[in-house]
Amino acid sequence: MRQVGIFGKRKSGKSALMYALTHHKMTQETNYSAMEIGGVGKIMLVDTVGVDVEKSGAEKSAESMEAAVMLISNDSFDLEMAWLSRLRKIGVEVILAVSQADKFSDGGKSLAAAVREVSGMNVICISAKTGIGIEELNKEILHKLAEK
Ligand SMILES: Nc1nc2c(ncn2[C@@H]2O[C@H](COP(=O)(O)OP(=O)(O)OP(=O)(O)O)[C@@H](O)[C@H]2O)c(=O)[nH]1
């Protein structure tokens, strides 16, 4: 089964995002969990231990993933950038997201801009709590998998 990993530091909102993706009613026919998506087949979301946990084993499990969502939850994101290049090196498509965006007064926009600047990649602002960006993230996951 195609696997999509959810990465991020401890308490960055990985598990909450898993729940949001599996329970959100997407406008595009999507059914996560061991999720079934029109056109791309069954996809399993994989929760991981924090990237800030030493010897987490996350790198080993990453080898079987086709794509990954990397959550960034505050303005120290060196670790996430290191993981980004590691994942891309082993052929994993990475989607960057500012998580818990509802906690920021600007909806995470300035943090997203900073991450965009450093990574040169698109960054989505998401909130598992309010549902902001979940639809967009869903589309991005489908897009990344379709590219493979
Ligand atoms: N306001 C807000 N809080 C959130 C959001 N997502 C998660 N949280 C809260 O943040 C805390 C951590 O969320 P988790 O989903 O457990 O984070 P995690 O990355 O799975 O944490 P670990 O598994 O311990 O590494 C919990 O108290 C959640 O309720 C969000 O989008 N908005």
Ligand SMILES: [Mg+2]
């Ligand atoms: Mg968790």
